[in-house]
Amino acid sequence: MKGNEALAEAAIRAGADAYFGYPITPQSEVIEYLMRENPADRTGMQVLQAESEIAAINMVYGAAGCGKRVMTSSSSPGISLKMEGVSYIAGAELPCLLVNVVRGGPGLGTIQPSQSDYFQAVKGGGHGDYKMIVLAPATVQESVDYVKLGFELAFKYRNPVMILSDGIIGQMMEKVELFEQQPRSKEEPEWATVGKKEGKDSVIVTSLQLQSEEQEKVNLRLQAKYREVEKNEVMYETYNCEDAEYLFAAFGSCARITRKAMEMARKKGIKVGLIRPQTLYPFPADAISELSERMKGILTVEMNAGQMVEDVRLAVNGKTPVEHFGRFGGVIPSPEEILEALEQKIIGG
Amino acid sequence: MSENTIKTPENLVYEKTSVMTDRVLHYCPGCGHGTAHRMLAEAIDELGIQGDTIGVAPVGCSVLAYYYFDVDMQEAAHGRAPAVATGIKRVLPEKYVFTYQGDGDLAAIGTAETIHACNRGENILVVFINNGIYGMTGGQMAPTTLEGMKSSTSPRGRDVKTMGNPLKITELVAQLPGTYFVTRQSVHTPANVRKTKKALKKALEYQKLNKGTCFVEVVANCPSGWKMTPVQSNKWMEENMFPYYPLGDIKVPEK
Amino acid sequence: MARKGDVVINIEKCKGCEVCLSACPNDVLALSKEVNSKGYHYAMKVNSECIGCANCAIVCPDAVITVYREKRK
Numbered sequence: 001m002k003g004n005e006a007l008a009e010a011a012i013r014a015g016a017d018a019y020f021g022y023p024i025t026p027q028s029e030v031i032e033y034l035m036r037e038n039p040a041d042r043t044g045m046q047v048l049q050a051e052s053e054i055a056a057i058n059m060v061y062g063a064a065g066c067g068k069r070v071m072t073s074s075s076s077p078g079i080s081l082k083m084e085g086v087s088y089i090a091g092a093e094l095p096c097l098l099v100n101v102v103r104g105g106p107g108l109g110t111i112q113p114s115q116s117d118y119f120q121a122v123k124g125g126g127h128g129d130y131k132m133i134v135l136a137p138a139t140v141q142e143s144v145d146y147v148k149l150g151f152e153l154a155f156k157y158r159n160p161v162m163i164l165s166d167g168i169i170g171q172m173m174e175k176v177e178l179f180e181q182q183p184r185s186k187e188e189p190e191w192a193t194v195g196k197k198e199g200k201d202s203v204i205v206t207s208l209q210l211q212s213e214e215q216e217k218v219n220l221r222l223q224a225k226y227r228e229v230e231k232n233e234v235m236y237e238t239y240n241c242e243d244a245e246y247l248f249a250a251f252g253s254c255a256r257i258t259r260k261a262m263e264m265a266r267k268k269g270i271k272v273g274l275i276r277p278q279t280l281y282p283f284p285a286d287a288i289s290e291l292s293e294r295m296k297g298i299l300t301v302e303m304n305a306g307q308m309v310e311d312v313r314l315a316v317n318g319k320t321p322v323e324h325f326g327r328f329g330g331v332i333p334s335p336e337e338i339l340e341a342l343e344q345k346i347i348g349g
Numbered sequence: 350m351s352e353n354t355i356k357t358p359e360n361l362v363y364e365k366t367s368v369m370t371d372r373v374l375h376y377c378p379g380c381g382h383g384t385a386h387r388m389l390a391e392a393i394d395e396l397g398i399q400g401d402t403i404g405v406a407p408v409g410c411s412v413l414a415y416y417y418f419d420v421d422m423q424e425a426a427h428g429r430a431p432a433v434a435t436g437i438k439r440v441l442p443e444k445y446v447f448t449y450q451g452d453g454d455l456a457a458i459g460t461a462e463t464i465h466a467c468n469r470g471e472n473i474l475v476v477f478i479n480n481g482i483y484g485m486t487g488g489q490m491a492p493t494t495l496e497g498m499k500s501s502t503s504p505r506g507r508d509v510k511t512m513g514n515p516l517k518i519t520e521l522v523a524q525l526p527g528t529y530f531v532t533r534q535s536v537h538t539p540a541n542v543r544k545t546k547k548a549l550k551k552a553l554e555y556q557k558l559n560k561g562t563c564f565v566e567v568v569a570n571c572p573s574g575w576k577m578t579p580v581q582s583n584k585w586m587e588e589n590m591f592p593y594y595p596l597g598d599i600k601v602p603e604k
Numbered sequence: 605m606a607r608k609g610d611v612v613i614n615i616e617k618c619k620g621c622e623v624c625l626s627a628c629p630n631d632v633l634a635l636s637k638e639v640n641s642k643g644y645h646y647a648m649k650v651n652s653e654c655i656g657c658a659n660c661a662i663v664c665p666d667a668v669i670t671v672y673r674e675k676r677k
Contacts (some may be wrong), residue, residue, distance in 0.1 A: 018440050046439045050432065051465035058429035058462070062436025063425045064407070070436070088426050193421035193437070195400045195444055204415045206406075206424035355610040355656075356672045362609070363658040363671035374666055378644070379621030383665030539627050539659040572621075579621040 003140045004029035007073070007099060010042035010147035011204045012039045015182035016097075017068035018046040020059035021242040022080045025111045026167040027101035041161070043184055053078040054242045057085030057098075064094040065205040067192025069151050069185065075115050075167075077108060079125070085158055087126030091207025093155035093191075097147065098132070104330040112330025113167030115252060117307070118307035121164045122281040124284070129219055131226045133161040133233065134280040136251040140174035148179060153233060157225055158191070164280060165328070169252035197263035210296065235278035236280070236287055240266065244273030246346055247291055249312050251277050254333070258301045261338035272342065280308070284286035285294075292316040297346035301338050302326045321349065368394040370419050377484075379579020381569030382410060384536040385478055385545065386417050389447070392550040393420065401446040403437050405430040407459075410484040411453035428459025432465035434473045445556055447474040453483050456492040457519040463518065470527030470561035474552045477519065477566040481590060482574040491517040495593055500574070515593060519566040523600040529561035532601035535568045536584040541596070548598075560602065568594050607650060609673040611649060617668040618646035624660035624669065639645020 001009070007220035009032045011019060016039075021031040031049060039045035046063075050056035056072050063070040072078075074082060075345035079100045089096055098120065121134045133153050143165055150161040188194050196202040209215040239259060241247070246265075250258040255276040264274045275291060277284050292298060297320055300309040309324035316322050325341035327333040368390035376382045393402050399420055406414040408427035415422035425433040429447035438446045445599040455463050455477050466473065482500055489502040493515050497506040507515070519554040530552055534545040545567055552563035568590050570582035577585060611632070618640065625633050630653035635645040647660075647669075656673025 019437070022438065047436070048439060050435075051461055053466065054429065055432040055435075055462050058426060058432035059436035059439070061425070062423060062433035063440040064436075065433075066403075066437055068440045070440075084426055085429070094423070099442050193403045193423055194441065195403065196419065196421050198400060200413075202419050203421045204424070205422070206415065208412065208424055210413075247383075353676050355608055356612065360656075360672040360674055361670070362656055362673045363669070364660045365670070369667060373617055376665065378619035378665075379623050380665055383667065386665060387667050483631040537623070537663070539657075539662045542662045579623050580626065583623070 001140065001173065001176050002029060003143055003165070003172050004101065005033045005173070006140050006176045007143050007147060008033035008037070009178060010142050010144040012037065012043060012045055012179050013179055014148045014151050015043065015069060015184045016045050016071050018070045020048050020056040020070070020072050020128070022050050022053045022056050022074065023074045026103060027073050027075045027099070028168050030099070031215045043181070046185070053081035054084065055169040057082040058273050059098050061085055061089050061092070061094060064089065064096045065092065065193050067187065067189040069098070069099040070077070073101065075101045075103045075336035076105050079117060081122065083120070083126040086132065087128050087130060088207050089160045090126070090132065090134070091128060091129035092205050093158040093278065094205065095158050096160050097150040097154055097163070098160060099165060101343050102164065102166040104328060113253065114303050114328060114330055114334065115166055115254060116304040116307070116328060117164065118199035118280065118302070118304060121162050122283070123231055129163050129182065130222060131229070131281055133157065133159060133229060134164050135161065136164050136278060137169055138255050138276065140169060140172060140176045144178060146178055154330050157229055159225065161299055163201055164252065166253055215276060230282040233279060234282045234284050236284040237276045237278065238253050239274040241275065241291060243294050246270065246342065247295045247298045248272060248301055249308065249341070250273040250274065251280060251299055251308060254301055254303050257333060257335055258338055260335040261342070264335055264339050265342060270347065283315070285311065288315040289317065292319045295320050297321045297345050297349065298322070299342050300324045301333065303332065304328050321346065323349065361405050366391045366394040368399050368419050369417055372416050374417060375413060377573045378408065379570065379572045379582065381480065381536045381567065382478060384542055385567045385569065386414065387477065388536065388542060388546040389476060389549050390418055390494070391546055392553055395550060396553055398445050398553065401443070402447070405434045405437070405440065405446070405448040407450040407454035407503070408450070411449055411451060411452050411478065412485070414449050421600040428454050428457070429462055430454065430459065431462040431471070431473070431475065435466055435471050438471055438473050445553055447476060449476045450473070450478070450559065452479045452491040452493040453480065455544050464522065464525070467522040467562045467564065468525045468527045471561050472556050473562060474556060475562060475564045476549070479566055479594065480568050480569040480574065482571050482572050484574045488574040495589060517594070519564060519599060522564050528564055528600060529602055530555055530563040532568040532598045533568060533594060533596050535596055537570065537586060547563070555602070568596065605676050607676065609654040609671060611654055611660065612670040613647050614668040615640050615646040617666050618644060619666055620644040620646055623664065623665065624662050626653040627659040627663045629657065629659065630655060
């Protein structure tokens with residue numbers, strides 16, 4: 001199945017109650033698939049094409065505030081527009097799932113794949129001290145599985161979750177195993193606006209506090225939640241790290257290409273491993289820190305000008321050299337040039 | 350009958366509806382928001398739909414509307430209330446959903462959300478408070494500020510050549526096939542207050558029919574923003590606002 | 605003859621905006637000389653001509669007025 005379509009099908013099967021979106025290349029197949037499939041007939045899931053990404057994310061806010069499983073998807077310029085709403089969703093502590101099928105930027109940039117929205121996804125993007133849980137699939141299978149996982153995490157922490165995909169995974173055809181249809185939840189969480197219950201206080205969904213001390217309490221509560229997320233939800237994979245002297249760090253589709261470069265290096269006798277963060281927030285900082293103690297150097301490979309490299313450096317904290325290799329603007333790096341970068345920037349460096 | 354025996358429960362003819370909380374409203378003295386709130390709350394009360402109503406508060410003076418309405422409410426980002434209400438109504442189609450928005454929220458930053466929610470005919474009630482000024486941020490020009498009207502960002506009066514014209518968004522949404530009932534009212538005299546409540550009640554009743562968006566504008570005063578006493582501001586509103594924003598039904602359901 | 609009425613004013617919530625004064629057909633209400641704890645002169649009854657029409661309460665932005673009216677005999 002095509003990545004975007006598999007993801008859309010996964011949303012239906014995950015028991016999503018609603019999807020609000022707006023077309024943008026390279027992710028329009030998500031809403032096209034949903035409209036074609038008409039999940040209202042299958043599960044009762046509502047699908048609406050909004051007038052803009054801004055409207056779409058605020059529809060997500062409204063429906064999420066009712067305790068429903070809601071999703072939206074877009075690509076980079078559209079995600080920028082959604083950032084206002086994401087900040088409000090994080091502030092009001094609502095669960096929702098966002099998908100960014102990243103394309104090259106800044107501005108209109110290019111419709112080709114990129115990973116240049118890493119900072120936006122993990123460092124904020126919108127205003128205020130907040131965090132999204134960010135999942136980075138490397139395969140169509142993972143983007144399907146992360147839809148289910150994403151909803152689970154979103155409700156577990158009442159927090160927005162983003163699947164940070166890219167144009168490669170969105171457009172790629174790959175074999176995929178779809179999970180069984182999950183029923184739509186009938187639960188009415190006590191924080192959801194579903195109509196005031198007699199004898200109970202009305203429910204208010206808001207991100208506003210008038211008193212700074214009250215807002216600080218909100219921030220402290222959010223921070224405590226993020227520490228829990230960091231403790232419990234880190235996911236990553238390592239390859240060939242047992243005997244490695246050097247380490248690649250790469251996420252998403254870029255990790256697949258880097259894996260190829262690793263295999264080529266191994267054939268040349270270079271002992272290199274790979275760590276692939278599957279959660280970009282929470283970041284596998286401890287794992288990288290530990291690995292760095294026995295590495296002569298680390299190369300991050302990213303389809304951007306150097307973003308995740310900053311988090312790797314923070315994790316490594318000077319214990320070993322960390323360099324970055326990237327192609328950007330929609331250009332996909334080849335395994336050959338990744339290997340060459342390893343040899344020049346790390347081994348020869 | 351002596352006065353003391355008049356104040357008995359069976360003689361009670363008017364008290365604050367329980368759909369409004371007991372909080373002291375933060376609005377300035379004489380501001381129409383409080384009365385508009387109360388009329389909407391009374392309409393909800395009389396229809397017996399308090400437990401089935403979900404409101405959306407805007408950004409602006411009425412940002413804290415959820416303190417005063419004793420119904421479940423969501424606070425939207427500036428201008429986005431119709432989109433938030435759309436999200437709510439699409440997943441809870443049996444509930445009564447309303448937005449309560451000022452002129453900056455509804456007719457400037459949220460114009461797209463307003464127009465498109467009305468154009469889709471979302472089965473929601475949009476309550477639009479038009480006082481021709483940005484009250485909360487300290488009296489700046491609004492999209493509905495009248496020509497020549499002074500504000501802190503039009504200190505010499507609104508010059509329509511450079512600042513644009515006062516926007517009659519209510520007439521505009523009435524043109525859209527998605528709207529079912531569009532009316533303009535006020536809350537400055539007892540008769541007008543009663544008409545406003547009637548309109549709000551009708552709009553909520555229509556919501557059950559799934560016929561489209563109901564849009565109730567309330568032309569209101571802003572004594573602080575206009576720099577007048579409340580009584581003066583109501584007079585000024587009659588003399589200046591009503592000629593440009595005439596009261597009455599703009600679109601009524603076909604019989 | 606008009607039925608008799610009466611009003612109870614929550615003076616602590618009253619902001620002295622005077623909107624109720626002109627709504628009253630019998631000039632029953634006026635502003636106090638004293639101020640409430642917020643510093644507002646508040647609306648008060650100054651005669652016993654109240655007919656319980658509730659006009660004052662209906663236009664009151666702060667919902668501070670409760671109205672009573674004797675039943676028809």
